[in-house]
Amino acid sequence: MGNKSVSFLAIDLGASSGRAMLGIVESGTLELHEINRFKNPIIDIHGRLYWDLFHLYSQILKSLKIAKNEGIEPASIGIDTWGVDFVSFGKDGEPLKMPYSYRDTHTFGAPEKFFEKISRREVYRKTGIQIMNFNTLFQLDTQLREQNPIYPSIDKILFMPDALSYLLTGKMVTEYTIASTSQLIDPYTRKFDADLLSAIKLNENHFAPIVFAGTTIGALSKSVQNQTGCGAIPVVAVAGHDTASAVLATPAANKHFAYLSSGTWSLMGIESEQPVINDTTFALNFTNEGGADGSVRLLKNICGMWLIEQCKKEWDNNDEISYQDIVDAAKQAQPFRCFIYPDAPIFASPNSMIDAIRQFCTETGQYIPQTMGEIARCIYESLAFRYKQVLNDLQKLASFPIDVLHIIGGGSQNDMLNTYTANAIGKKVIAGPSEATAIGNILVQAQTAGLVNNKQEMRNMVAQSFDLKTFLPEDIQNWESHYAEYLQATHNF
Structure with missing residues (x-):
């Protein structure tokens, strides 16, 4: 260089x-x-x-x-x-x-x-x-x-x-x-x-x-x-593809990782040298998308911040609020009261996301969240458990042990969700960079210009250039016990 x-x-x-x-x-x-x-x-x-x-x-x-x-x-x-x-x-x-x-x-x-x-x-x-x-x-x-x-x-x-x-x-x-x-x-x-x-x-x-x-x-x-x-x-x-750019900018030290590109959508996956297409991936509906370097991104699309974004539009009708206001309200709410399945069809494009969440909880016989804090807490905890669910499936498909989850993209700035995710999956989470997509975009241009040679050099550059946050799992047994409740509430999906 x-x-x-x-x-x-x-x-x-x-x-x-x-x-x-x-x-x-x-x-x-x-x-x-x-x-x-x-x-x-x-x-x-x-x-x-x-x-x-x-x-x-x-x-x-x-x-x-x-x-x-x-x-x-x-x-x-x-x-x-x-x-x-x-x-x-x-x-x-x-x-x-x-x-x-x-x-x-x-x-x-x-x-x-x-x-x-x-x-x-x-x-x-x-x-x-x-x-x-x-x-x-x-x-x-x-x-x-x-x-x-x-x-x-x-x-x-x-x-x-x-x-x-x-x-x-x-x-x-x-x-x-x-x-x-x-x-x-x-x-x-x-x-x-x-x-x-x-x-x-x-x-x-x-x-x-x-x-x-x-x-x-x-x-x-x-x-x-x-x-x-x-x-x-x-x-x-x-x-x-924005996710392909973002994955390129994952500051991983080796291949023993999974990534979560967190934005409107959450995309969780691993890198594979070859497509993985078999009865298991068919049953789990996993996707094999192209990587920037010719590798395969074996991943799952998960509904992500769309849930919060759509609720925020409705809450803003009363009085404009910030995403930090939503997080602060969620922290005050009682934990583990109700869960949704983030990928249920009801959440794809509802007229009211808040009504859709309450309807899901009603139909699954759970507590019906009322306040902004309760609804946000339900979303964040449910996302963390959905991430655990998909990561467990990825580990079955991976040819290597997954030691760490890298969360990249805008959602990586949500410390509360990162904490919940580490607790739910029982593994270390490294969050950042938030602008991973733009960084990956730039790194390909830099490689074209001859300033960087390969994917690992790019990732080392990201790790040296941007502040990253590490979240270690806590309270694992408590989260594990409530995961069973999440599975029970969402078992029809």
Whole structure:
């Protein structure tokens, strides 16, 4: 590694907000500076839920202008987003409509309809991807079944980070980690599965060529240069799926760890050299997604801070509160009074999350939480027990002992949940960095620029550059005894 200071711009788009982060690499360390943060709202039009592609594009341009005004011209730019969603383009290279959000209810029940063509087991065998109603495969099949008028006009389908990179450069690619979330990719060949595409009346020509993290897509177009005052900055295909970027930035000392990428979603997994696709992973609905370095992320999607985020919206209607207010209220509430199953369908997109939680507790014969503190405590304790449940399953699948859980992402800042998680799993928890996704994005750009050589060097850099917190398990027997109550309350799921 050289001693020269080099700047990189990470555009990190989550399912509720986006941020532009400037990463400065110097002497084997990384500094991170936020230069723009913005909302990424889901737009409801006549009951259909969309993402505002052009809003995101305009915020990326704004971020470039901010950097330029501060006298910074980054060596490159990389974009990561949430998974599965995509933009359809016509032959003229223009988007046919705004992209649907994975929260759109039209895909409820979609997997079962698709399984009339190809069975659930065969779809899983082909892809190793967790069956979820909003996977790209089922979104596209829903559009086909509903005879969506744009469907016959689709020339190219680009996943969200690739679509935004295309708007910046005019160059179309399909980055592998984001494509791996779609349930359209064979994890062994790393190519699109022809049978699955045929079942939705598409072929591989409907997608841009697959590239791997670290590929330079192209430079900013003349139009973007004119609008921002920037030069022909390269745009790099980073690990386009935010979780793939975050996992890359896990400050692990060796491979004996599991990770929990904690945000709107919680994603818990391990790294594997090969896909793990068998009867056990099929029964447990585990997913095999692409890693930034070609490894496989064997993981489980778990409903995460979505539960708290949705409750907070309702509590804010009375009087705006902070997340710390919610944690403080939860601390005051009586422990272990009731539990929810975070991944129950009732919590996917309810009109009222608070009502959904109370309904779940009513239907399972438990105490019905009333106050903000009781509801928050129920969520946090239930999440900790759900993490324990999934970690136990991961240990059965792992070829190595899992000694530590690394919690990364925004949720890593919640000390109370980290404490609960350590107590529930009975293992050491290391929390941080909170901006793991942006860091992973920047590290791929740094590797492309020749400033870092491999994954372990990246992880060592993260460990040296950011403050981490360690949580050791306490009161294990008490948590273990209440885990049985959680299992009893959630055994139907």
